[in-house]
Amino acid sequence: MQTIAIIDYGAGNTQSVKNALLRLNCKVLITSDAAVIRQADKVIFPGVGHAARALISLKATGLDALIPQLKQPVLGICLGMQLMCKHCEEGDSKGLEIFEGNVIKFDNQLKVPQIGWNQISNLKSELFNDIDENEFMYLVHSYFAPLNADTIATSTYGLKYASAMKKNNFYGVQFHPEKSGKVGAQLLKNFLEL
Amino acid sequence: MLTKRIIPCLDVKNGRTVKGINFKNLRDAGDPVELAKIYAEQGADELVFLDITATINQRKTMCNWVSEVAQALDIPFTVGGGISSVQDVEVLLKLGADKMAINSAAVKNPQLISEMSLAFGSQCVVVAADAKQIDNEWFIYLNGGTLKTKWRLFDWVKEAEQRGAGEILFTSMDHDGTKNGFALEALNKLNNLINIPIIASGGAGTMSHFKDAFQIGHADAALAASVFHFGEISIPELKQYLKNQKIAIRL
Numbered sequence: 249m250q251t252i253a254i255i256d257y258g259a260g261n262t263q264s265v266k267n268a269l270l271r272l273n274c275k276v277l278i279t280s281d282a283a284v285i286r287q288a289d290k291v292i293f294p295g296v297g298h299a300a301r302a303l304i305s306l307k308a309t310g311l312d313a314l315i316p317q318l319k320q321p322v323l324g325i326c327l328g329m330q331l332m333c334k335h336c337e338e339g340d341s342k343g344l345e346i347f348e349g350n351v352i353k354f355d356n357q358l359k360v361p362q363i364g365w366n367q368i369s370n371l372k373s374e375l376f377n378d379i380d381e382n383e384f385m386y387l388v389h390s391y392f393a394p395l396n397a398d399t400i401a402t403s404t405y406g407l408k409y410a411s412a413m414k415k416n417n418f419y420g421v422q423f424h425p426e427k428s429g430k431v432g433a434q435l436l437k438n439f440l441e442l
Numbered sequence: 443m444l445t446k447r448i449i450p451c452l453d454v455k456n457g458r459t460v461k462g463i464n465f466k467n468l469r470d471a472g473d474p475v476e477l478a479k480i481y482a483e484q485g486a487d488e489l490v491f492l493d494i495t496a497t498i499n500q501r502k503t504m505c506n507w508v509s510e511v512a513q514a515l516d517i518p519f520t521v522g523g524g525i526s527s528v529q530d531v532e533v534l535l536k537l538g539a540d541k542m543a544i545n546s547a548a549v550k551n552p553q554l555i556s557e558m559s560l561a562f563g564s565q566c567v568v569v570a571a572d573a574k575q576i577d578n579e580w581f582i583y584l585n586g587g588t589l590k591t592k593w594r595l596f597d598w599v600k601e602a603e604q605r606g607a608g609e610i611l612f613t614s615m616d617h618d619g620t621k622n623g624f625a626l627e628a629l630n631k632l633n634n635l636i637n638i639p640i641i642a643s644g645g646a647g648t649m650s651h652f653k654d655a656f657q658i659g660h661a662d663a664a665l666a667a668s669v670f671h672f673g674e675i676s677i678p679e680l681k682q683y684l685k686n687q688k689i690a691i692r693l
Contacts, residue, residue: 263538267513297563356637359662361565361608363639365487365692366444384445384692386518388540388565388608405444427518427540429482 250440251275253288257311259302259327260294261426268426272437282314290440291318295327299351299391300339302327316344321442322418329413329420330391338391347413347420349393358406361390366403366411368423373400373414375421377438383431385423387411392422445690446656447487447663448677449641450670452477454523455495457503474507478515481670484677486517487692490543490611490665493523501530505537512538520568528557535562543611545570546584549591549598552605559606568641569602570611571595573628580628587615595628596635603636610636611665613643621647621669629659641665649675649683656689 252274254262262278269276269292277284285291293315295302306312315322315332324332333349335342343351354360365384368376385403392409395402401412403422411422419439425432452459458472478489491511493504508521521534522543531542548555548569558567572587573580573595580595593601599610612632614625624645632640639662642655646666655661669675685691 261535261538261540263512263536264540267538268516270513271516296565298560359637359639361638362444363565363609364444364447364662387444388518390564424518427516429516433516 249273249275250289251277251287252290252292252440253285254278254292254294255285255311255315255328256280257302257305257309259297259305261296262294264424265292265294265325265426268433268436272433272440274440280309280311282310285311285314286318288320290320290442291322293322293324293328293332295325295331297327298338299327299330299336300341302331303336303339303341303343306331312344316346319417321439323439324418324420325426326389326422326424329422330393332413332418332420333393336391346418347393347398347415348396349398349410349413351391351393353391355406361388362405363388365428366405366423368401368403368411370402371400373412373419374442375412375414375419375435375438376401379431379434379438385411385421385425385428385432387423389422443690445487445692446661446684447641448485448652448681448691449488449490449663449665450481450486450677451490451492451643451665451667453667454491454493454504454507457507460494475510475514478511478519481677482515482517485681485693486677488517488663489515489519491519491521492543493521495523505533508534508539509537522568522570526554528554528561531558531562531566535566541566541568541609543568543570545572548602549582549584549593552601555602555605555607559608564606564608564638567607568609568611569599569607570613571599571602572613572615574615583615596631599632599636603638607638609639609641611641611643614645617645618643620645623647623651624655624659624661624664626654626659629655629661633660639663646675649680652680653684653687653689656684657687
């Protein structure tokens with residue numbers, strides 16, 4: 249049985265992610281311990297809340313340096329994905345610089361946050377095995393990563409943006425697979441099978 | 443495309459759902475977990491649970507069922523009822539709830555909205571606004587519509603938005619229970635006034651009421667209880683109907 253580490257830095261909906269993984273039968277550890285994270289088969293970097301505050305707590309524990317060095321598959325979810333980008337407009341913070349994108353706020357002509365089920369399209373990764381084009385995922389966010397070289401899925405809210413990214417062993421999704429019903433569960437299953 | 447959301451609402455008392463539920467093939471009609479799973483399978487986009495006995499003594503019961511629902515449910519859910527501090531919110535979020543509906547506590551202490559939004563992000567702060575019309579003016583009411591406040595609905599939601607609310611759950615007490623449709627005019631006005639999503643509540647009786655809430659009221663989501671609990675409207679049928687009416691819906 250695989251061991252999955254969910255990084256705990258005080259800004260994640262760690263229990264929801266854990267519940268979703270337990271439904272897929274794996275061993276789950278919610279942890280901020282660098283040694284445990286390094287040894288896990290897979291790592292999930294969740295997140296909800298404010299980017300600048302989250303980065304402060306990552307720095308305080310040294311996790312900001314650890315995450316980019318991880319060698320196993322890593323999946324950033326929502327704020328986790330945003331923090332893996334170059335820069336976050338929220339609080340004007342430098343990100344972990346794994347992905348290309350500079351995360352910016354949605355246009356104020358739109359209702360912000362975007363809350364609800366939106367489609368994912370232009371799917372380009374084994375992360376989306378057995379998931380159809382234009383399937384629905386649950387999203388809740390005010391900031392987004394514009395389309396960039398690392399984009400592996402797009403969604404549209406006012407404009408087309410990157411709703412998933414990949415670079416080497418790092419994956420990031422703006423949506424919440426742990427809250428996206430059967431389709432979300434399939435994505436997590438795909439991640440476990442990497 | 444972002445879709446409109448259909449949200450069944452369940453009242454919970456002492457860890458059991460109340461108000462009567464009439465489902466076939468249900469082992470235990472009072473179990474929030476059983477019901478949550480059924481609604482998720484039927485295609486509900488989200489669920490709202492309101493704990494109507496939430497007092498300090500009831501906290502433990504509330505934590506138990508929230509935790510069980512979170513383990514079983516793979517769609518988002520909101521918890522409301524008696525939430526009055528950042529500590530309350532922290533506990534419930536940690537158990538796996540996604541959003542918190544706050545009502546009386548926010549009106550009594552609007553600073554709570556700011557504190558919650560700062561601590562956990564605006565995405566988890568749902569301000570529930572119960573309102574009634576008096577001489578053509580909408581006023582915010584508390585305690586299930588028994589206590590009138592000085593707040594006018596439109597001023598209050600503006601205040602809530604500015605303080606960091608992520609969503610407004612607007613219940614028209616004039617429409618609630620009538621099954622005559624949602625408060626379309628007020629919804630439309632709210633939609634023009636604020637820039638955060640609005641959940642329409644109160645008055646659902648037919649499938650066309652939902653269509654009107656989205657097309658005329660421009661609501662982002664519509665919430666209902668009894669029409670779903672008693673099987674008067676089935677969620678799969680409702681969603682297919684709305685899709686046929688050219689409304690963006692997840693099937």
